Amino acid sequence: MKKNRILATTAGILAASLLLAGCAGSGGGAPEGSGGAGNPEAIVTTNGTEPENILIPTMTNEVGGGKILDLINATLVYYDVDGAVQNELAESITPNEDASEWTIKIKPGQKFSDDTEIKADNFIKAWNYGANPKNGHLSGYFFEPIEGYSADEGKDVPELSGLQKVDEHTFTVKLKEPTSDFGLRLGYSAFAPLPDVAFDDLEAYGNAPLASGPYMLAKDGWEHNVKVDLVPNPNYEGPRTPKNGGISIVFYATQDAAYNDLLANNLDVLDALPDSAFGTYEDELAGRSVNQPSAVFQSVTIPNIDHFTGEEGKLRRQAISMAINREEVTDVVFSGTRTPASDFTSPVIDGWSDSLPGNEVLKFNPEKAKELWAEADKISPWSGTLEIGYNSDGGHQAWVEAVTNQLSNNLGIEAKGKPYAAFKELRQEVNDRSIKNAFRTGWQADYPGLYNFLAPLYATGAGSNDTDYSNLEFDKLLAEGAKATSVDEANKHFEQAQTILLEDLPSIPLWYSNVVGGWSESVSNVKFGWNSVPVYYEITKN
Template identity: 55%
Template structure:
């Protein structure tokens, strides 16, 4: 990326690692395979139409990242590299000029132009379109959370150039531009966005394999885009994402050679997967955070009583024992709300002791809350999706809470992620809910704004704090990355007091591949680099 004062040189890139399956060759060596062979991997049914600004869950995100190319893309280590962009330049960090490479097209033959980006971003930011990624555009002039308004900070200069004016300087603004919300859209998308999302037309390394590519609740089949000329040229003929109702079933398919790549090892195999797969197994840090949220609308969990109970529940969980016994070294107890692989992570924030196992203090705080309003024989449940391999740890956490506080605590199972999210969105949960986050781009801000900022798309439990929002806004406008980091850490200290979410642990990327494929590498975000995988 070319820059004047601000740009790549001013961006703090994540200290994330490139996750490579030990012993598997990189894409520049080893078995080149057959470029016509389709690889298979695990996935999950997207929650809705595949719309770039409306998809925030991992299952749909993996598809969108495969069929679209943005201004930049992320290398395995989290660094950014120009893709559709020829340059992204600014003199002051607030006024940016984006120049595109010539010759890019969507798979329907339409040219990718500056207007393709401006129209897509404007759609995503429009209040009435109710896009879950709309908050990604709140730093562009003209954005509104309350009404439809024009993004006055976007202006097309010519077919290959557009200008962006931010509300305030942001030294690391280019870092987020590889996320799916910033992808371009063809003109046909705006004729009927919902229908378009069933068979989207992208400009990335892969494209939908015909009108029947998406078999709902079964799989999505992608083939290579012959006209793609970006940084992620596929070494295979396509990717088929198979939807599994359990991780155990997917693991069995990899063992049997019926699935090529699995990016999430079930907890039942934590103790054996490295022995079973040898150099085709991976267990490395990744930008993944696991927690559970307690809605403020529940009885006993708002006001001073709620603050006491949230802290008591947090301190009643023996995170070290659970990560050792249940996860067998594939998780690390949380000390904040982000990830150790992202620059700016801290293990000694003020108030982080609320994440320590402290039964005596937990019981004391619970008794203080009971003095305000007795919890009595109420049950504390934790909702989770059964298809995500969460039952083991949810039961362990519930037992830890039960044993410490002497209350009835149980897991509440939903068949899949989609159904578990429905009650969260509707505000009808009967207790807590599993809540994880896999980073969209390598930044502290991305772990905080989408989940806890007032009105953010993934802030399903409705947390709001003027103090937190203010610190987040200051951090986003900071002139240096160090200044921004300090403010984001201050914002986390607010979260440690309020505990809208109870941090549990950071996940390692645990994955395996069958002997049917080579050149398997996982990125900083724990997602395999599908385009590098060879087969045959």
């Protein structure tokens, strides 16, 4: 499952690549007449989930930890509400002619929350540590374009040869090959700096990290499995200045419980409403809700378990995909707040297409599904129950039950949901490869580009590649797209790469998610960004 600046570029192509297609909009907003400065000391409460890992940027690839990291960390650039790139810690980010080397200048005088200055070394050390295969960080893959990166598991690569310090506030990044959208990626939390003290004891630091962003942890701010309390960081001088007295992120066991608190004005902002409220929330929240497209993709993933390897596995995944009536689920369960998927990305991203060759595998065709399942049975007769794992704290039960009922009816098998109490528990089994059933997966874009939906999830060795999927032709097309000198050229390669995914189905696309959220009577100036996340620093409390 989970963010950039105006770049100093040498070509118009590069500048154009940093803008999101404008269909996401600025979202929510406050009810008419409810604006105003509010109380700058008041704490805003919102929902969240217990982070899977300690709060180290490169160790986090899920939304529970990502939400916190995006608030306490600044990056070189950030993405505004519409997905446009804006400078944050960077003074300038300048590529050479073919975008194979980038010069990054940091604004002098910016500080961590302990008063130490943020310098080039803080980026270089953090990126080197996160990229070192020996450290096994989940987001290490994001440093793959940099010269010297190695994907060899366990190999000790303490320094990336492509990172070179120029002076206290300047460093260069030499890439293995031209990468036109590298600057666009630098707003992702994995690229955040770390203070020197972090490396004294990374475990201790990750439980009580310093801040470079608009917020910092309150004293004893992380109460595990309960909440995280954040307060404004007085040393932050960037553009995301808080207009409130802090953010309290409460970890709810269910979305229904969070929604009930929202209705009672005991919770200020809820970023995902439960499906049980889809038919009533517009009336119940009376103008305090949003339903808008976002860069979020949902799927079902099946690991390499019995009956799901080789040609048999490919046939069964295709059969499952065609046995799912996505239109019915999005209409009945989600009341039109989801859109059936026609690819592996998102309609709000520039370059998206709903007419990729091979995407008929995502269309409901129960007759063909039965044929494919029968072909797979000739290889090895099916036995057992098909289970889809889901986290109960994420509001997934209704759609999982609907989908498993469809699979049972259309394939003539027994299928059912397998609930996990918390997202963290599900992801632990996925990450340690102990999971023995299908499971729900989702992806919230890190930055507004097609590449971000493809490389982290399906490239060989990628940190969020949940099934260790590997296809060398797919990898080659990704690489060709990454080094293209225009967005249109890059997207053509990414389209070709998706045709391979549509055949192999390393995950089974389900639907694109709208952000369907709401807020209480106690807050104003609520906006939801291109990636479905509320713009927390803009929220004011009455």
